[in-house]
Amino acid sequence: MNILKAKFKIHGGVHPKYRKELARDEETKRLPLPDILRISTTQHLGAPSKPVVKKGDYVKKYQLLAEAAGFISAPVHSPASGTIKDIVTGTGASGAPVTEIILETNNTSDAELTGVYPTDEWQKLSPETILNRIREAGVVGAGGAGFPTYVKLSPPPDKKIETLIINGAECEPYLTADYRLMLEHPECLIAGIQIICKVLNVTEAYIAIEDNKPEAIELLSKYLEDKKIENIKVSTLPTYYPQGAEKQQIYSITGREVPSGGLPADVGVLVENTGTTVAIYNAVIKDLPFIERTTTVSGYGIETPSNVIAPIGTPYQELIDFCGGAKDDVKKIISGGPMMGFAQATAETTTTKTTSGLLLLTAKEISQFESSPCISCGRCIAACPMNLMPAELSQFCEAEDFESAAANRVMDCMECGCCAFSCPAHRPLVQHFRTAKAFLRAQPKK
Amino acid sequence: MSEEQLYSVSSSPHVHSGASIHGIMRDVVIAMVPTFIAAIIFFGLNALILTATCVISCVFFEYLSRRIMKRNNTINDLSAVITGVLLAFNLPPTFPIWMAVVGSFVAIVIAKQLFGGLGYNPFNPALAGRLFLFLSFAFAMSGDWTPWSYINTENIVATTSATPLGMLQESTGSIAFLSNNSNIMNMFLGKVNGCIGEVSALALILGGLYLLWRKVITWHIPVAYIGTVAVFATILYMIDPSTNASPLFHLFSGGLMLGAIFMATDMVTSPTDRSGMLVFGIGCGLLTMIIRKWGAYPEGVSFSIFIMNATTPLINRVCKPRVFGVKGKA
Amino acid sequence: MIETVLTIIEPYLPIIKTVFAITCIGFGCSFALAIAAKFFEVKDDPRIGEVNELLPGANCGACGYAGCMDYAKAVVMDDAELNRCAPGGADLTATLAEYLGKTAEAAEKQVAIVLCMGTNDAAKCRFEYNGIADCRAAHLVGGGDKACTYGCLGYSSCATVCPTQAIEMVDGVAKVHPELCISCGKCVTACPRNLIKLVPEKNTVHILCSSNDKGPIVRKVCTKGCIGCTMCVKLTKEEESVFMDGFLAKIDYSKEVQNKVIVEKCPPKCIIDTTINN
Structure with missing residues (x-):
């Protein structure tokens, strides 16, 4: 059997209400091309890309809109043919200002692709060629952080990657985009894994799936068995949040602890998101740049929760309208999952390569923070997957004693939200840590 | 401010386990019910009066001290109720009522609110109240144990x-x-x-x-x-x-x-x-x-x-x- | 004779012994202390203490030293400038100069001012903020709830750090009371939106807006924002005391505004004259 149970148990974690049933059985639909796309140049972690088009230019689908600006950066391509209306400053999903390229689409199919490889011929390509294609296609981590994939796939020469983990845990509540991807396109996923294996010269790969997705586990395991692929195995993880966090997932499967401040490569592991893997497949085999992704539109505030393929730069309002519109009692719009996603001020924000979900939540689903004192119940400590002491840390942050917070390793916090989720006093713990981290990052290094 | 409905924006996480201080305290109160029933069985009306006195005076002192210190009202979190019940549980059945009120005052005002209220008190308020009574009214606290004979006089x-x-x-x-x-x-x-x-x-x-x-x-x-x-x-x-x-x-x-x-x-x-x-x-x-x-x-x-x-x-x-x-x- | 004395004091003997022992210990310790004081004596310029006495003792840090004592040391030992104490002002500089027999030019007295008038009625909100009541934290959540991305968030982080309680929150906007301000500059660093500036006290005309957005955008989010109409610049053409920085009019604080009619003429009324308005 090629299904393995993850052997190691991480500390902490929580069991939020998953509410995946809202969209899990909805087949992925394609959004009709919106008339206006507003494509942000901050689609990824690192330096924003530099626009290479200007106002009034006519661009074809797949054409380069903005080039990578630096090592940790990625190019952005046009998801449709049309005219550049303007390049303006807008607001990104996190609330930070971003540069947006406004594209008026014309729905013609004058797309140009440089070359398509037959599916089985990619094996002949050299790892360098593959890596180059991944870089040129602007593939970035689709899970949320958006780390440029080619950087990730070029680990320093002294760090040998032995194990590849494909993250299909999708531990965030509501989200089902990766789940649908695994169910609907197992062939793309597996081929993508094989491509990564070749680039990194890795023999051992695991697809990590939480055990609340038995259909996906069964389907992939059967697919692997039918195709007689032996180096890829399905690893089932017990269902709890944050099973999909990189360091925690590595520990669950291999028992290795990524050192504080280190990278998975330090323990010979590389974790790649399912969406990213499919994007790699598209980039290498179909020569398609990363211009669209599956986004779960869900929550009790949307008429018909769905999984939608939308081009990058789609305003959230288009997605909402496509899914039957918003209900009256929507109180919060969230880009991403409810545990780590960003709340939005308007539905005018646009999708990026990292928009895994768009949630419309009603008052009864969301939480309200209060500035009440800590009652030292210790639930946050029991819940913290990084083994930090959120209660104590938040008190340092409240007193603006960021040095003490740093000494107690606030920088190790990954903002998963388990502490604030379980806090009976409803303290805004994660916000405290975000503020502290932002302050500490802005401090000159000593 | 505009009249239109604004979305709520906060830092993540946007969902919560539903746990609350009120809920925790309510569970503690429920957990004390068997003991309370046992106290009434063994000590009769005295236990009831004593518990009621402590709870009412604790809640009252909590309300009053928050009011005087111009802080928000916290009696809804039920922590004062727990302090009251626990303090009563720590008193002998024939304990004078007025002393129980004094104990409640020490527990809530001195041991809790003067430190800043729930979350800031270094000592368990009920315990502080009990120890105060124990050291101040040693005789009443330990001298005269009424036999539990309300029920059983054979033992x-x-x-x-x-x-x-x-x-x-x-x-x-x-x-x-x-x-x-x-x-x-x-x-x-x-x-x-x-x-x-x-x-x-x-x-x-x-x-x-x-x-x-x-x-x-x-x-x-x-x-x-x-x-x-x-x-x-x-x-x-x-x-x-x-x-x-x-x-x-x-x-x-x-x-x-x-x-x-x-x-x-x-x-x-x-x-x-x-x-x-x-x-x-x-x-x-x-x-x-x-x-x-x-x-x-x-x-x-x-x-x-x-x-x-x-x-x-x-x-x-x-x-x-x-x-x-x-x-x-x- | 001795025996009688002994019999009388006999019952008191334990007390006498104790007193004697304690006295001996006391003398021993004081002797040790005296020796230690002699051996480990640090020669200190007595003037440091006296200069410290002259300083206001606010320990605000405006001088750039860790506290008043530190500054006093620097003044006496390291020849630091005498005009660095903002709370003390010109008077102190003169006193210090006289005391130390030096000459010093008094620094111009400065006060902090919040360059925003976006009160609750004037400025729109983009969303309902739920979280820590602190500007730095609020600024990180979706960029702050004020629709204007430049304006005062109103979570009083500046008022919290102010050592003299000179900052008051009025209708959701911070307001500095100049008579209380000691120009320590703590609020300047506390504001995540850099709205607070230290300006010479003698300047009384201020443009209370920091938005660099174009007029129509400003107008959409705030009724009191500078729309970049350049009227004030034109009216002060000769004196050149107001200039445009992008779409925002700014006062050149090295000059004094003579033509105070700009206060009246400014369409969104974001220019104030503190001699009138206060």
Whole structure:
């Protein structure tokens, strides 16, 4: 059997209400091309890309809109043919200002692709060629952080990657985009894994799936068995949040602890998101740049929760309208999952390569923070997957004693939200840590 | 401000487990119901009046002090109710009402609100109230134990007016008698003299199981506390059974169960990390047994928890979990 | 004779012994202390203490030293400038100069000012903020709830750090009371939106807006924002005391505004004259 149970148990974690049933059985639909796309140049972690088009230019689908600006950066391509209306400053999903390229689409199919490889011929390509294609296609981590994939796939020469983990845990509540991807396109996923294996010269790969997705586990395991692929195995993880966090997932499967401040490569592991893997497949085999992704539109505030393929730069309002519109009692719009996603001020924000979900939540689903004192119940400590002491840390942050917070390793916090989720006093713990981290990052290094 | 409906924006996470301080406190109140019923069965109306007095005066003082200090009203979090019930549970059945009110005042105003209210108090308020009364009105607190004879007048313990631990201290009861099975059974059920809420180990354990089931408390403090007492008492008993009572006697006598399940587990005044909780429980157990065996007072639960409350910040400093990905001590 | 004395004091002997012992210990310790004081004596310029006495003792840090004592040391030992104490002002500089027999030019007295008028009625909100009541924290959540991305968030982080309680929150906007301000500059660093500036006290005309957005955008989010109409610049053409920085008019604080009619003429009324308005 090629299904393995993850052997190691991480500390902490929580069991939020998953509410995946809202969209899990909805087949992925394609959004009709919106008339206006507003494509942000901050689609990824690192330096924003530099626009290479200007106002009034006519661009074809797949054409380069903005080039990578630096090592940790990625190019952005046009998801449709049309005219550049303007390049303006807008607001990104996190609330930070971003540069947006406004594209008026014309729905013609004058797309140009440089070359398509037959599916089985990619094996002949050299790892360098593959890596180059991944870089040129602007593939970035689709899970949320958006780390440029080619950087990730070029680990320093002294760090040998032995194990590849494909993250299909999708531990965030509501989200089902990766789940649908695994169910609907197992062939793309597996081929993508094989491509990564070749680039990194890795023999051992695991697809990590939480055990609340038995259909996906069964389907992939059967697919692997039918195709007689032996180096890829399905690893089932017990269902709890944050099973999909990189360091925690590595520990669950291999028992290795990524050192504080280190990278998975330090323990010979590389974790790649399912969406990213499919994007790699598209980039290498179909020569398609990363211009669209599956986004779960869900929550009790949307008429018909769905999984939608939308081009990058789609305003959230288009997605909402496509899914039957918003209900009256929507109180919060969230880009991403409810545990780590960003709340939005308007539905005018646009999708990026990292928009895994768009949630419309009603008052009864969301939480309200209060500035009440800590009652030292210790639930946050029991819940913290990084083994930090959120209660104590938040008190340092409240007193603006960021040095003490740093000494107690606030920088190790990954903002998963388990502490604030379980806090009976409803303290805004994660916000405290975000503020502290932002302050500490802005401090000159000593 | 515009009239239109604005979306709510906050930092993540946007969902919550639903746990609240009110909910936790409500569970604690529910967990104290069996003990309350036992108190009424064994001590009748006195127990009811005493509990009502303490609860009402605690809530009143909480309201009043918050009002005077111009802070928001917190009586809805039920913590004052718990303090009231716990304080009453720690009083003998014939305790004068006015003294109970004074105890409530000390518990709520001095031990809690002057420190800033729930979350900032270094000591368990009910415990502080009890110790204040214990040291100020020593006679009322320990002198006149009304036999629990409302129910049963046949038992020999009932005719003496001392608690089992008092008898042990003053050697008025023979060790053999105190350690015999029927006496221990009576102590387990609550048919002994003592404070209204501490006598029935059975009712207290029921409440404790409820709290564990509701995940309000973890097993660490009660188990470490009671376990330490059991081990200590067993060692003493093995050394000399003629001068030391049996371990079971120590477990079911005095305020150990009440202290271990309801007082030591008070979240605010106990360590936050699991390892710290174990240290805290063990410390309480050791101190309790040391006071019981060698101290001037027959019972040491209150003092030991109070002393360990004071060490909580220190324990929190020392007992920290090892941060993920960090080698050695964080 | 001695025997009688002994019999009389006999019952008091334990007390006498104790008193004697304690006295001996006392003398011993004081002797040790005296020796230690002699051996480990640190020669200190007595003037440091006296200069410290002259300083206001606010320990605000405006001088750039860790506290008043530190500054006093620097003044006496390291020849630091005498005009660095903002709370003390010109008077102190003169006093210090006289005391130390030096000459020093008094620094211009400065006060903090919040360059925003976006009160609750004037400025729109983009969303309902739920979280820590602190500007730095609020600024990180979705960029702050004020629709204007430049304006005062109103969570009083500046008022919290102010050592003299000179900052008051009025209708959701911070307001500095100049008479209380000691120009320590703590609020300047506390504001995540850099709205607070230290300006010379003699300047009384201020443009209370920091938005660099174009007029129509400003107008959409705030009724009191500078729309970049350049009217004030034109009206002060000769004196050149107001200039445009992008779409925002700014006062050149090295000059004084003479033509105070700009206060009246400014369409969104974001120019104030503190001699009138206060």
